[in-house]
Amino acid sequence: MATLSNDVKAFIVQALACFDTPSQVAAAVKEEFGIEVSRQQCESHDPTKYAGRDLAKRWRVLFEDTRKRFREETADIPIANRAHRLRTLGRMAEKAEGMRNLALTAQLLEQAAKEVGDVYVNRQTKAEMPHDDLPPTRVQVEVVDARVRDADA
Missing domain, CATH: 4.10.810 (Virus Scaffolding Protein; Chain A)
Structure with a gap:
């Protein structure tokens, strides 16, 4: 495991706080700093994971502050x-x-x-459909020939 500078650690902690996956963070560290880090090493900087249980208090505070700010800014x-x-x-x-x-x-x-929300469901309550106005379940159509009708008249 490579020893990381504080700048790299801060970058990792902040990226994880913004819900990036450890794999995404490892790729970003390589692109940003040119340093190869494993996803497991990145995950060890996430205090919400078992691997990050021993993370220093300073990085925990940075993680929590970044996550809080990220969630608040999501509305924007x-x-x-x-x-x-x-x-x-x-x-x-x-x-x-x-x-x-x-x-x-x-x-x-x-x-x-x-x-x-719940608009997609095709349910109707009894209040929406009174008992008198139930749709017909069967319709009977009688075809009358106009010639027969005229002959009867």
């Missing part, structure tokens, strides 16, 4: 906002429908319904 990311996602899905559905791609349109509408 447009895709984290439901209204933004719904508007985007709406634009995509309109474009797919304009291209006559009905299968994609249906998938996008389903995704939007799931995004909204």
